[in-house]
Amino acid sequence: MAIATNLGFPRIGAHRELKRAIEKFWSGKIEGAELLEVCRELRAANWKLQQAAGIEHIPSNDFSMYDQVLDTSAMVGAVPKRYQWSGETVDSSTYFAMARGGKGGKSVAASTEGVSALEMTKWFDTNYHYLVPEFEAHQEFKLSSTKPVDEYLEAKALGIETRPVLLGPVSFLLLGKTWEEQIDPLSLLDRLLPVYEEVLSQLKEAGAEWVQIDEPCLVLDLTEAQRKAFQQTYDRLCKIAGGLKIALATYFGHLRDNLKTAVSLPVAALHIDLVRAPEQLDEVLDQLPAETLLSIGVIDGRNIWKNDFEKSLFLIEKTINRIGSERTLIGPSCSLLHSPVDLDNETDLDVEIKQWLAYAKQKLQEIGVLTQCVNQGNESVANALAENHAAMEARRTSPKVHRQDVKERCASVTESILKRQSPYVDRYKKQVKTLGLPLFPTTTIGSFPQTNEIRKARAAHKKGELSDADYEEFLKTCIARDIKYQEEAGLDVLVHGEAERNDMVEYFGEQLEGFLATQNGWVQSYGSRCVKPPIIFGDICRKGPMTIKWSQYAQSCTNKLMKGMLTGPVTILQWSFVRDDQPRSETCQQIGLAIRDEVQGLEASGIRIIQIDEPAVREGLPLRRTDWDAYLKWAVDCFRLASAGVRDETQIHTHMCYSEFNDIIEAIAALDADVISIETSRSNMELLDAFVQYKYPNEIGPGVYDIHSPRVPTVKWMEDLLEKALDVLEPQQIWVNPDCGLKTRKWEEVEPSLKNMVEAAKSLREKVATAH
Numbered sequence: 001m002a003i004a005t006n007l008g009f010p011r012i013g014a015h016r017e018l019k020r021a022i023e024k025f026w027s028g029k030i031e032g033a034e035l036l037e038v039c040r041e042l043r044a045a046n047w048k049l050q051q052a053a054g055i056e057h058i059p060s061n062d063f064s065m066y067d068q069v070l071d072t073s074a075m076v077g078a079v080p081k082r083y084q085w086s087g088e089t090v091d092s093s094t095y096f097a098m099a100r101g102g103k104g105g106k107s108v109a110a111s112t113e114g115v116s117a118l119e120m121t122k123w124f125d126t127n128y129h130y131l132v133p134e135f136e137a138h139q140e141f142k143l144s145s146t147k148p149v150d151e152y153l154e155a156k157a158l159g160i161e162t163r164p165v166l167l168g169p170v171s172f173l174l175l176g177k178t179w180e181e182q183i184d185p186l187s188l189l190d191r192l193l194p195v196y197e198e199v200l201s202q203l204k205e206a207g208a209e210w211v212q213i214d215e216p217c218l219v220l221d222l223t224e225a226q227r228k229a230f231q232q233t234y235d236r237l238c239k240i241a242g243g244l245k246i247a248l249a250t251y252f253g254h255l256r257d258n259l260k261t262a263v264s265l266p267v268a269a270l271h272i273d274l275v276r277a278p279e280q281l282d283e284v285l286d287q288l289p290a291e292t293l294l295s296i297g298v299i300d301g302r303n304i305w306k307n308d309f310e311k312s313l314f315l316i317e318k319t320i321n322r323i324g325s326e327r328t329l330i331g332p333s334c335s336l337l338h339s340p341v342d343l344d345n346e347t348d349l350d351v352e353i354k355q356w357l358a359y360a361k362q363k364l365q366e367i368g369v370l371t372q373c374v375n376q377g378n379e380s381v382a383n384a385l386a387e388n389h390a391a392m393e394a395r396r397t398s399p400k401v402h403r404q405d406v407k408e409r410c411a412s413v414t415e416s417i418l419k420r421q422s423p424y425v426d427r428y429k430k431q432v433k434t435l436g437l438p439l440f441p442t443t444t445i446g447s448f449p450q451t452n453e454i455r456k457a458r459a460a461h462k463k464g465e466l467s468d469a470d471y472e473e474f475l476k477t478c479i480a481r482d483i484k485y486q487e488e489a490g491l492d493v494l495v496h497g498e499a500e501r502n503d504m505v506e507y508f509g510e511q512l513e514g515f516l517a518t519q520n521g522w523v524q525s526y527g528s529r530c531v532k533p534p535i536i537f538g539d540i541c542r543k544g545p546m547t548i549k550w551s552q553y554a555q556s557c558t559n560k561l562m563k564g565m566l567t568g569p570v571t572i573l574q575w576s577f578v579r580d581d582q583p584r585s586e587t588c589q590q591i592g593l594a595i596r597d598e599v600q601g602l603e604a605s606g607i608r609i610i611q612i613d614e615p616a617v618r619e620g621l622p623l624r625r626t627d628w629d630a631y632l633k634w635a636v637d638c639f640r641l642a643s644a645g646v647r648d649e650t651q652i653h654t655h656m657c658y659s660e661f662n663d664i665i666e667a668i669a670a671l672d673a674d675v676i677s678i679e680t681s682r683s684n685m686e687l688l689d690a691f692v693q694y695k696y697p698n699e700i701g702p703g704v705y706d707i708h709s710p711r712v713p714t715v716k717w718m719e720d721l722l723e724k725a726l727d728v729l730e731p732q733q734i735w736v737n738p739d740c741g742l743k744t745r746k747w748e749e750v751e752p753s754l755k756n757m758v759e760a761a762k763s764l765r766e767k768v769a770t771a772h
């Protein structure tokens with residue numbers, strides 16, 4: 001009999017119960033015991049849900065109070081010295097200090113106050129962020145958490161047998177960083193493996209039959225030495241595991257040149273992602289050792305579409321025909337962490353489109369149905385199969401999905417409309433003349449603090465408790481206040497503050513044709529922070545102006561230049577649930593055209609500077625280098641499509657945070673934005689190096705204010721950073737701005753910080769003037 005399997009379930013709760021409890025704990029409103037109780041309830045509810053759906057391999061230890069990679073650092077005692085950890089089990093104050101920095105307050109030990117958090121970065125090509133493990137030169141590891149065993153026993157006490165999940169030791173090391181560049185993290189493997197061996201022994205002792213070890217790095221480009229490390233690791237772990245069976249999970253892509261390594265590991269089961277890479281099935285089946293089980297990920301763990309049962313059954317039957325049902329596990333492509341929790345909580349969705357969707361809970365049911373289908377025959381699930389077939393057919397043919405006018409407009413896109421009228425050097429001269437900005441112009445990235453007052457007003461408006469007119473009036477007062485403040489601070493290019501936006505992608509999703517906003521489609525972005533990606537279900541076009549009213553109103557409040565503020569096509573695509581019935585590049589082009597219309601509309605309404613944010617360009621980069629060029633070509637083209645339809649005098653800005661630029665600097669230059677603002681303050685301007693080495697010709701705003709920290713940067717601090725930028729860039733190239741938007745900060749932090757930033761720019765202007 002084939003085995004219904006799951007790899008991980010969202011831990012936030014259907015109503016973001018975890019976020020609420022954790023934030024209450026952080027602010028001292030609840031005690032630790034109450035937080036632990038909420039966590040326990042969430043875990044129990046998730047396990048029971050999976051049991052009810054017929055899942056046989058139910059994961060445990062997939063729960064986390066913040067992040068599963070941080071949990072692994074805690075498990076192996078990889079706690080950097082700055083947290084002054086006692087060396088016993090990792091307590092919650094050390095854990096949260098590593099996650100968020102020592103912010104003081106009730107949940108954090110006094111000794112860690114002011115200590116910086118671990119670095120946070122993107123989990124592969126998802127919008128989930130993990131905390132980067134840090135390793136020291138003489139890093140020692142020791143088992144420092146009983147979480148995997150505790151959670152296994154917790155489920156057992158409820159009568160539920162689970163398969164504990166661990167992040168594999170090789171991926172854990174490869175995802176981490178060492179401060180000394182010459183140290184290869186994998187050189188620490190010999191010291192790390194005894195801890196994993198101890199965990200496996202404890203799990204075996206506790207009665208576990210299976211353990212799931214995730215090694216997503218097996219879908220990345222690896223060196224021969226790294227592949228060898230997998231071999232050595234699993235030779236060793238499988239030996240110690242004895243009767244405890246290891247399911248090795250790979251996901252997010254094709255194993256390609258690592259396939260030989262993956263299939264040769266002496267594990268009991270291998271999991272492969274057949275959503276991202278269905279074509280790898282044949283090769284894996286050809287090479288799989290006779291005794292190994294194969295877990296096939298046929299349900300998309302990263303999207304919200306109902307599974308196409310016919311397609312999945314084709315893959316499942318092919319597998320069973322080759323290796324037999326006893327050796328076949330049926331599951332999601334990856335952990336369901338990246339899916340929203342429960343479609344049943346969507347009460348306002350378009351009823352037709354809702355038929356096409358499945359969230360995590362529904363995906364479990366799909367796994368149950370598919371498994372039952374192959375185990376007990378089609379008749380046993382005849383209704384579910386018929387229903388699924390009808391839903392697939394309806395989606396394929398729905399007029400909601402296809403718009404001839406959009407398809408024709410896309411087909412008519414030519415190279416010439418991707419180009420600005422003149423090259424940058426000519427545009428620069430015109431913009432200097434017409435915009436009249438000083439040297440080192442100051443600006444911000446767009447958002448001002450999203451206060452409780454703003455979120456409450458938006459919620460009230462959504463519920464119908466605040467009329468359209470009153471909400472609009474409220475937003476106008478926010479804009480007027482933000483502008484007054486910016487004028488007082490002496491900023492040169494102002495913004496309207498984005499108070500009307502719940503999120504920089506969701507907001508556009510709510511207004512574009514072809515998108516659907518959800519009520520409860522939350523997924524974890526990092527820690528307690530969640531996002532609600534809109535669903536792209538059909539061909540996209542702009543129904544009408546999306547931001548112009550706000551920018552125009554803002555411009556009417558000031559004589560200073562007002563910067564229009566848009567999210568770019570690649571970021572909208574990347575942070576939405578996308579169509580799986582056409583290439584991403586086509587969807588992105590449709591968004592590019594819609595944004596182009598908005599850009600031209602802003603220009604026509606008198607806005608002379610327009611920023612198109614693209615923080616997700618780097619994250620969208622394919623996991624394998626050989627796929628980069630194709631992606632970068634269409635991503636750059638889509639940005640240019642959005643931005644190039646304006647006069648030379650209109651200045652186009654873009655903004656990118658969360659990015660390492662070295663790998664993609666050529667593509668960034670090809671965007672041909674007049675100005676780019678980037679995140680550089682945390683890295684002490686190191687992230688600027690790529691631009692310097694490339695001799696990036698256009699203007700750059702290297703962030704001088706770390707908006708991820710509550711700290712108010714001093715004038716001197718920012719002057720020093722600007723001096724560093726001045727050492728390597730021409731003065732006319734430099735803009736002065738924070739690293740990113742200010743939406744997560746408090747006004748009392750923002751006000752003095754921006755005043756200091758303006759002072760730093762003024763001081764630099766004086767220095768440059770006296771030097772010449």
Ligand SMILES: CN1c2c(nc(N)[nH]c2=O)NC[C@@H]1CNc1ccc(C(=O)N[C@@H](CCC(=O)N[C@@H](CCC(=O)N[C@@H](CCC(=O)O)C(=O)O)C(=O)O)C(=O)O)cc1
Pocket residue numbers: 019127455456458459460501502503504505506525526528529530531532575615744
């Ligand atoms: C720049 N980043 C972004 C990413 N992805 C995006 N889609 N957007 C981004 O900005 N990826 C990379 C980074 C990740 N960074 C962040 C930063 C902050 C958050 C965050 O704060 N998320 C909020 C949710 C934000 C939101 O959409 N809020 C809505 C709904 C507010 C809400 O929860 N309302 C309450 C009711 C309130 C009341 O009645 O008083 C409710 O629904 O229960 C809004 O403002 O309208 C979070 O809370 O997690 C995310 C990613």
Ligand SMILES: N[C@@H](CCS)C(=O)O
Pocket residue numbers: 445446447504565613615655657740741742743
């Ligand atoms: N304009 C956005 C960019 C965030 S990446 C903001 O300021 O929040």
Ligand SMILES: [Zn+2]
Pocket residue numbers: 445615655656657739740741
């Ligand atoms: Zn940003």
